[in-house]
Amino acid sequence: MTKKVPGTAREAPLIEAHEVEKTYRMGAVSLPVLRGVSLRCEPGAFLAVTGPSGSGKSTLLHLLAGLDTPTTGQIRWEGQPIARWSDAERSRWRHRMIGIVFQFYHLVPELSALENVMLAGLVNGRPDRKAVRAQALECLEAVRLGARLAHRPSQLSGGEQQRVAIARALVNRPAVLLCDEPTGNLDSATGGAVMELLWQVQERQRVGLILATHDVSLAKRATRQIVLRDGRIVGETSS
Ligand SMILES: Nc1ncnc2c1ncn2[C@@H]1O[C@H](COP(=O)(O)OP(=O)(O)O)[C@@H](O)[C@H]1O
Numbered sequence: 001m002t003k004k005v006p007g008t009a010r011e012a013p014l015i016e017a018h019e020v021e022k023t024y025r026m027g028a029v030s031l032p033v034l035r036g037v038s039l040r041c042e043p044g045a046f047l048a049v050t051g052p053s054g055s056g057k058s059t060l061l062h063l064l065a066g067l068d069t070p071t072t073g074q075i076r077w078e079g080q081p082i083a084r085w086s087d088a089e090r091s092r093w094r095h096r097m098i099g100i101v102f103q104f105y106h107l108v109p110e111l112s113a114l115e116n117v118m119l120a121g122l123v124n125g126r127p128d129r130k131a132v133r134a135q136a137l138e139c140l141e142a143v144r145l146g147a148r149l150a151h152r153p154s155q156l157s158g159g160e161q162q163r164v165a166i167a168r169a170l171v172n173r174p175a176v177l178l179c180d181e182p183t184g185n186l187d188s189a190t191g192g193a194v195m196e197l198l199w200q201v202q203e204r205q206r207v208g209l210i211l212a213t214h215d216v217s218l219a220k221r222a223t224r225q226i227v228l229r230d231g232r233i234v235g236e237t238s239s
């Protein structure tokens, strides 16, 4: 069986950062955090962004998600600069196309695992509740939490909570998943299991994955690794 290698340069990128600079201004002080970063993620590609704490990884993921805007340069989706869209268009796009997983799970404590995942499917437009529920169940199965549907976050382990957060990020069938230190709050065995699930889901669903991590061992399976230092790309390898 021949398998298509995802993320090859021949394919058009889904999401791109083009010469992105970000400078935070705090009164009279300006702090350059990203200094000309360009990257691309094709459908199904797995891109790892590594670099020490403070190198600009989280800032870059925020910009890619359209949660903040670059000082100069562009974020592009299928070639279109997302800055040209209205706020409403950008939030519709994010909801539809982008899944986000953070280091801290940010689950709603009063809601069950299933409700937390469903909530993400119900926030925009006029969704079909039954279809959202079915999709949420499928995503929770995919992260092997089919037996924890009624559990609240406080009744789940850290690894389980992060798996709920991954299911939540997947519920709208995004094309790109942005993960910011998703195992940063977990012990290494649990973190390894969470990453294993992420990889499986990513391969099966052919979602583009951009993983920010200071842990270089997690980046080894990536199609492409980008190393950030002080807001610049100082290394890039492809496997
Ligand atoms: N909202 C902000 N305002 C001012 N400075 C910020 C802000 N967010 C991040 N920074 C600074 O930008 C630098 C990069 O931060 P970050 O992108 O979080 O790096 P990383 O995720 O690689 O640890 C840090 O020095 C941080 O203090």
Ligand SMILES: [Mg+2]
Residues within 6 Å of the ligand: 057, 058, 059, 180, 181
């Ligand atoms: Mg960070």
